[in-house]
Amino acid sequence: MTSQLTPHAAAVAQTAAALMNQRRFSEARRLLAPLARDCAGQADLHFLLGAACAGASEPAAAESALSDALAIDPEHQRAAVDLARLLSAQGRHAELLDRTARAAAVDRPHEALLGERARALAAIGQGDEAVAVRRRAAALNPGKGHLLHNLAATQGDVGLNIDAESSARAALRLSDKPETWLVLARALQGQNRFDEAETAFSEATARRPMYFAALHDHAQLVWMRTGDLDEATTVLNRMALNGVEGRPARLIKAQLMQAAGDAEGAYASLADDIRSDDIAALVMGAQLALAIDPGAALQHALRATALAPQDRAAERILINANLALGRASEALEALAEPLRRAPFDQGFIAAQWTAWRLLDDPRAAALYDYQNVVSAGMIDAPPGWISLSAYLQDLRTALLRLHGLTAHPLGQSLRHGAQTSANLLRSDDPTIRAFPAAIDAAVRRHLSFIGSGDDILRSRNTGEYRIQSMWSVRLAPHGFHTNHVHPEGWLSSACYIETPDDEEAGEHDGWLKFGEPGPTSPSLAAQRHIRPEPGLLVLFPSYMWHGTSPFRRGARMSIAFDLVPA
Known part of the structure; x- marks a missing residue:
């Protein structure tokens, strides 16, 4: 590092490095700051100064010094890694990608730099690009199980469950880690291979008995498969029999009790x-x-x-x-x-609207301007189908093959129904793969309908969109959705594939409703209702409270998705 420095500068740099090894970062910074000024062309010195400033909890100074190092040597790996970590901690993901691009473009970038870039890509919704970076890291560093694990986890996050399974199994051959068993279990669940998924969850907790995430997902899967509280808590009871029951297990059991409709019992527990x-x-006690x-x-x-x-x-x-x-x-x-x-957290925006409505603040009506921000229209028959009714019939058949569960996920809005495990955007079924084409014209009409502006919704309207996630819900008789919002979306949806046919249905039975928030005093009633019918797509802001009223007979199947600006 110091071969191009004067003997004095090299000695000072070595002293500073020794101080940093002792975590005496402020002392090291005081030595390095004048040295970096005097040796302005030395990227290594600026990197050391940046590391010292970061250790001394001076992020602005650290960013400046690391930026200087990369200005001198844009391919400096350690400076790029430290700058990426600094920007990641501040949520500045797009900047991270831009400012470390040159360093990442070398033939063999540091694996930590690729890891930071993959996380940044995932954070801004570029999941496929994150997978590509993870795949590159694993290919450049063969034999490293943690890189294959990271690849598997990222593939699972974007719904590439078959690929995630393959990568996880390759990682396990190199390193038998409970985290990788969890990734494998989730990939198997995403393929509706539920028995194998349960086995993999058990392998994860066999290696770490109080592995909260694995316990949660295993108990949830048993609950969703059976709808039986006793069956689901058996997963947790095994932990108690082994003498390792603790608070995490009790929290999961309370979630299960809440899902089964016993919120008071869950709270008491x-x-x-x-x-x-x-x-x-x-937090959970407060929620209950x-x-x-x-x-x-x-x-x-x-x-x-x-x-x-x-x-x-x-x-x-x-x-x-x-x-x-x-x-x-x-x-x-x-x-x-x-x-x-x-500012774009849709849950916080919804809470603000709720407070405004309680206060009779006119801003509530302006934000929930139903006539101008909610649309309902029919989707199109995609290429390959002669009519929309023919497409919906095929789509219903394809979705039924994926609906292998009985009960709703923990913490979700649906009741008396189930949700698909797989991300429908990754489906190999041609009927499901045609769905984005079927909705495209309706989505574009909606973007034109809401228009542009400077409010929280329209300011993000670029005229283009990206589907962030897509899933299907099937409700049984008496099924409904509790009132909720989608905190991570921009626009949300409900597209109806099958709806109940009940001539004796009461007013608004099974209808979509807007504007009825969670618990308030006084309680606030819904302000708008939309009657579902097969082929109808409803689009609305993700910050808008929505739910459904129960229906008595038949079944209702829908596809939901969240959109973000592109």
């Missing part, structure tokens, strides 16, 4: 955990208490936010607890900072 300083227990005891929910939420001031789940439940108590002004006060940090 967490009494001891809620008295602790565990953020997850406090919203409709049971909003005052208790507020107290749990206040404790959670005091312990973790910027925890988004804690912030969200504090806002919701205030709304449940009718404390709209306090909810707006609690919303100010989270909305500043995450």
Whole structure:
């Protein structure tokens, strides 16, 4: 590193490096700052200075020094890695990709740099590109199991379940890790190979008995397959028999109880955990208490936010607890900072609307301008089908093959129904693969319908779109969706493939409803209803509260997806 430096400069740099090894970063920075000024063309010195500033918790100075290093040598690997980590921590993913592009373009970039770039690509919704970067890292470093694991995990995240299975099995041949068994289990579940998925979940927890994510997903899969609370909790009971039951298992059991309709029992089961300083227990306790005891929910939420001031789940439940108590002004006060940090978080926007509506603020009507931001129209028959009815019939048959589950996922809005495990965007079935073409004209009409502007919705309208995720839901008799929003979307949807045919249905039975939020005081009724019918696509802002009313007979199958600007 110091071969081109004067003997004095080299000695100072070595002293600084030794100080950094002792975590005496501020002292190292004081030595390196004047040296970097005097040796302006030395990329290594600027890198060292950047590392010292980062260690001394001076991110702005670290960014400046690392940028100087890359200005001198755009291919400097360690400077690029450290700058990428710094920008990633600040959520500046697009900048990260731009400013480390030259370093990543060399024949053999540092594997850590490729990892940071893959995470950044995933964060901005470029999942396929993230997979390509992970694949490159694994190819450049054969025999490294963790890189194959990372590839498998990223493939699974974007719905490439067959590829994820292959990569996970290759990783396991090199390194038998519980995390990789979990990735494999999820990939198998995404292929509807549920027995094999359960075995893989068990392999993960055999290696780490209190592996929360694997326990959660295993118990959830058993619940979704059976709809039986006792069967699902058997997964957790095995942990207790082995003497390793703990708070994570109790939290999962409470989620299962809530899914089975026993929110009061779930809340009571967490009494001891809620008295602790565990953020997850406090947040879940507050969530369960919203409709049971909003005052208790507020107290749990206040404790959670005091312990973790910027925890988004804690912030969200504090806002919701205030709304449940009718404390709209306090909810707006609690919303100010989270909305500043995450202005496009659709859940925060929905909470703001709820507070405005409670206060009779005219901004509520302007934001939920149903006539101008919600559309309902028929999709087209895609190429290869002579009519829309023929396409819908084939689509229903194709989707039924994927609906191998009985009950709803934990924490989701549907009740008395099930959801597909696979990301439909990755389906090999030609009928399902034709669905994006079937909806394209309707989506483009909607983008033209809402138009452009400077509000939170229209300011993001580029006229182009990308489907972020797509899934199917099938509701049984008495099925419905609880009121919810889609926090990560921009536009959301419901496209009906099959709808109940019940001549005795009551008013609005099975209809889509808008504008009825979660618990509030006073309660707020829905403001608009749309009657579903096969082939109808409804598009609306992701920040808009929506749910459905139960129906009594028949079944309802739909495809839902979220859109983001392209």
